[in-house]
Amino acid sequence: MPKRAGGIKEAALAAKAWPFVEARALLARLGDTPPAKGYVLFETGYGPSGLPHIGTFGEVVRTTMVRRAFTLLSDIPTRLFAFSDDMDGLRKVPDNVPNKAMLGEFLGRPLTAIPDPFGTHESFGHHNNARLRAFLDQFGFDYEFQSATDWYMSGRFDAALLRVLACYDEVIEVILPTLGAERRATYSPFLPVCAKTGRVLQVPVIARDLTAGTIVYEDETGELVETPVTGGHCKLQWKADWAMRWYALAVDYEMAGKDLIDSVTLSSRVCRHLGGQPPLNSIYELFLDQNGEKISKSKGNGLAVEDWLRYAPAESLAYFMYQKPKSAKRLYFDIIPKMVDDYYTSLASFATQSLPAQLENPVWHVHSGRPPQAESLPSFSLVLNLASVCHAEDAAVLWHYLSRYRPGVTPESSPALAALVDFAIRYYHERVKPALRYRAPTPVEAAALAELANCLATLPADSSAETIQTTIYEVGKRHPGLGDLRAWFQTLYQVLLGQEQGPRMGSFVALYGLAESVTLIRAALSPAPATT
Structure with missing residues (x-):
């Protein structure tokens, strides 16, 4: 297998950053023979039943980071498929979309055969696919968008679907033990698309004809219908569908959330029965909302991509995605300012780091190995x-x-x-x-604040942030009734800023101005005017 030469390859072989760990595992799995298809295929899956959320996009960001790390270790070409399961039947109406009553009339229909409730695209599936692509394009990702509807309807999945039909009994043996008694009685890996209603049906398969490539099923009226499994007349249940896709595309690497561990195991077994090799799977932890609950597309309890990008640069979102993917993290609005500051701090340090340290720096992965020159910025x-x-x-x-x-x-x-x-x-x-919730200072706090105002008023106008910070510390130390210094800064945040947390006060005063800060403190010490 051809390998890259030079110091950066050696550094990549030793790097502890998780994308390099993943890339080395994939390289070891491939062995000495490049894939027969001539490239290594990375895949991310997307279920467009609800509006996109950041957890979905995290798969693409992280997979891209692994892909980039892999290119330092091998010259084998790579591709990334962003695959949308847009032929799924709509099971329920999401909470966070308009025209919910209209959508309710199309339950069971493929997502690409349902009108767009937003009125901007030819279908609900196309609308949500566009949302996914818009996000990926903002990052400049090198990816190829793939639609399940296109693959099924064009016939490109036909050979793999016929393979599933040939291995029907083996597939059933893998999946049936995981189902309840009622579901086992009607389960089939094939879901016919009803020619009368357009709905994706979960109905028993009565007979199979491998030579003709057809199944016979009982429709919702009790009528027996024979239909091809090819050409978009059927789709697969999603666990079988995932396995069939791995087999048909020869996927080499795909990430999955912790909640899909059992599904990864089942789909891997099915893929092997079909004669394929399942991809290397990396399992990541789920994002939680501010209440510690799992983020859900249908609930809409997470952040949309637009929410984050409304308040912060896109690179800060990628930086957040890089952090410890195997650890659960809360994803909510209050985390945004910290991620922005952490991103710019890492970017500022990059230029002076050694090559091994740069490969460990998150911004190397955020920018695919080419971070921009950092500007000198306040936080x-x-x-x-x-x-x-x-x-x-x-x-x-x-x-x-x-x-x-x-x-x-x-x-x-x-x-x-x-x-x-x-x-x-x-x-x-x-x-x-x-x-914002401002509070009045206690008598002890008021005395400390008054002294702080007087001290700041005597400092030279060009005093540095460090000098101002030291002054604030010293005032706090002279008032033991405040408690510890942490309590003193908490007082400053609550009384002056109306918040529970705040900036480094020396830097803030230097930016806001000594005179302005003195005025701010003295205003907080003045009783509010009486209202009538």
């Missing part, structure tokens, strides 16, 4: 808190402070900062402002 959290304190309505307010903090900076000279400013204003108005 997103800092800009966000500035927007909060200024009650910023437009970017000009923040640029007034930013240009003073960093002379000469403009939206044109720092497009990344310009984007952060716009994101911060939007996030503040839509996510932070509605939740």
Whole structure:
């Protein structure tokens, strides 16, 4: 097998970053002989029954990271299929779509044969496929979109479907023991598409004709119907469908969520019965919402792609996806600012790192080995808190402070900062402002705040963030009644910012301005005017 030469290959062979671990496992699995098809096939699957959510896209991001790592270890060509199971019958109406009553009239029909409730595409399946592709295109992924409807209707699955028919008994023996008694009585791997209603039927198969390539089933009216298993007249139950796809396409690598472990095992067994080799599967943990519950497309309790990209750059989402895929993580709005800051911190360190360290840096994987040059930026959290304190309505307010903090900076000279400013204003108005809860200081806190205002007022106007931070620390130490320093900073966040968490205060004061910060503190110490 041809291998890449040079120092980067040696570094990749030793890298502990999980995409390289996965890539080395795949290379070992392939052995010394490249696949007969001439390339290594990576696949991600997508069920477009509900609107896309970030967990779905995480598969593509992570699979792309493994694919890129693999290219450092081998010269075998690779391809990535993003496969949509869009011929599935609609089982229930998702909660987070318009025109739900209309959709309810089409239950059981293939997703690509149901009108689009959004009114923008030829079908519901096409609409959700477009949402998937739009996300992938924003990242510039090198992928090939594949539609189950196209594969079934075009006949490209015909040979594999006839193979399933030939191995019908073996497939049944694998799957039946996993089903309940009622489902076992009617189960068939083939789901006929009813010529009368267009519905995908889960009905018993009465007879099979391998020579003719047909099955006989009893339709919903009790009539016996003979239909080919090819040409889109039938589709497969999804576990058998997954196995058939692995067999037909000779898939080499595919990820799956922890909730699909049993399905991976069953589909692998079915694939082997068909005469294929199941792909190397990597199991990842599921994303949870802010309440610790599994994210669901139909419930709509997670973040949509548009939600994240409304408040943060796309690279920060890829950075989040990179983090510990085998550990469960909560995915909700409050995590966005931290991921933005962590991404830019990693990007800033990349240029000065050794080659082995760069391969361990998440931004190498986020940018497929070609991270851009980092700009010098204040943290997103800092800009966000500035927007909060200024009650910023437009970017000009923040640029007034930013240009003073960093002379000469403009939206044109720092497009990344310009984007952060716009994101911060939007996030503040839509996510932070509605939740602000200021509180009055206790007498002990008021005394400390008054001293802090006086100390800041005496500092030179050009004092560094470190000098200001030290001053804040020292004031807190002189007031033991506050508790520890953590409690002191909690006081600053709650009284001055109306939040439970906040920025590094020295950096914030340096950005906001000493005089402005003194005014902010003294305003918090003044009793609110009486209202009538």
